[in-house]
Amino acid sequence: NAGVTQTPKFRILKIGQSMTLQCAQDMNHNYMYWYRQDPGMGLKLIYYSVGAGITDKGEVPNGYNVSRSTTEDFPLRLELAAPSQTSVYFCASSKIRGAFSPLHFGNGTRLTVT
Amino acid sequence: GENVEQHPSTLSVQEGDSAVIKCTYSDSASNYFPWYKQELGKGPQLIIDIRSNVGEKKDQRIAVTLNKTAKHFSLHITETQPEDSAVYFCAASSHNAGNMLTFGGGTRLMVKP
Numbered sequence: 692n693a694g695v696t697q698t699p700k701f702r703i704l705k706i707g708q709s710m711t712l713q714c715a716q717d718m719n720h721n722y723m724y725w726y727r728q729d730p731g732m733g734l735k736l737i738y739y740s741v742g743a744g745i746t747d748k749g750e751v752p753n754g755y756n757v758s759r760s761t762t763e764d765f766p767l768r769l770e771l772a773a774p775s776q777t778s779v780y781f782c783a784s785s786k787i788r789g790a791f792s793p794l795h796f797g798n799g800t801r802l803t804v805t
Numbered sequence: 806g807e808n809v810e811q812h813p814s815t816l817s818v819q820e821g822d823s824a825v826i827k828c829t830y831s832d833s834a835s836n837y838f839p840w841y842k843q844e845l846g847k848g849p850q851l852i853i854d855i856r857s858n859v860g861e862k863k864d865q866r867i868a869v870t871l872n873k874t875a876k877h878f879s880l881h882i883t884e885t886q887p888e889d890s891a892v893y894f895c896a897a898s899s900h901n902a903g904n905m906l907t908f909g910g911g912t913r914l915m916v917k918p
Contacts, residue, residue, distance in 0.1 A: 695848070731814060733894060733908035734849070749905070781848050791837055791856070794906065796848030 693717050697782050697797035704772040704804045712767040712800050714782030722785045723765040724749075724794065725757065727778040734781065740765055772804045807832040809897050811909030818885050819917050826912045828895035829877040837898040838871060838878045839906070844891045852893075853880070885916045 698713045716723065721742045726734040736749030740759040754776060756768040765784075769776060779801050783794040808831040818824050828838075836857040841849035855862045855869045855878065862869050866885075871878040882889055892913050896906040 731910050733809075733811070733910045735908075736905060739905070783848070791854075793839070793851040793854070794841075794849075796841075796850065798846065798848050 695784055695795050695797035697800050701801050708772050709770050712780055714765045715763050716784040720784035720786055724783045725767045726781045729778050774804050777804045807899050807902050807907040809907050809909040811895050815913045817915045824882045824885055826880045826893055828909050830897040832899040834901045835897040835899040839896050840880050841894045842891045887916050887918050890916045
């Protein structure tokens with residue numbers, strides 16, 4: 692039972708480079724989320740999806756894009772990496788939206804932009 | 806929107822002592838308050854949650870209390886053990902925010918053997 696799987700675990704990017712953070716879940720959850728975690732700042736929602744083909748912006752979407760072509764996969768795209776995007780990124784999924792439904796998190800991707 | 810503040814940011818206790826982490830929230834319509842534990846190198850994991858129609862909930866050595874009037878809730882860990890060392894996050898959910906969770910800034914708990 693893998694749960695939520697994120698790849699890669701670590702990545703170093705140069706300013707202006709692009710990359711895609713991969714996220715897959717095997718729990719047949721409709722809802723999926725991308726958060727970033729900065730020291731002392733908790734978790735900030737970047738984008739979320741309520742099902743295949745449907746995505747929406749969270750609190751901090753600038754500089755990111757997402758797609759949801761299948762229930763299982765929810766990749767996060769960084770087009771022009773900036774130092775401000777240095778962070779730890781977590782993907783999560785849930786059975787229903789937010790309230791009363793636990794979030795299941797992956798183990799994160801630590802991204803450094805230099 | 807919702808704002809969740811969490812204190813303290815770091816907490817060090819002796820093994821066997823109790824630990825208390827406190828959170829305040831701003832949106833009086835918030836109705837769900839989960840707590841997550843994040844171990845080193847892992848993603849956060851739900852450890853306990855409480856709904857707004859309940860004042861206290863216990864699960865073995867952990868408990869959460871909620872004061873809706875004052876808009877604050879707390880995590881209590883009794884008889885702490887070294888394996889309780891982790892970062893703990895509180896969160897709040899409000900239908901005003903589409904039932905999305907707003908997280909506190911986290912508390913790093915260190916239990917000294």
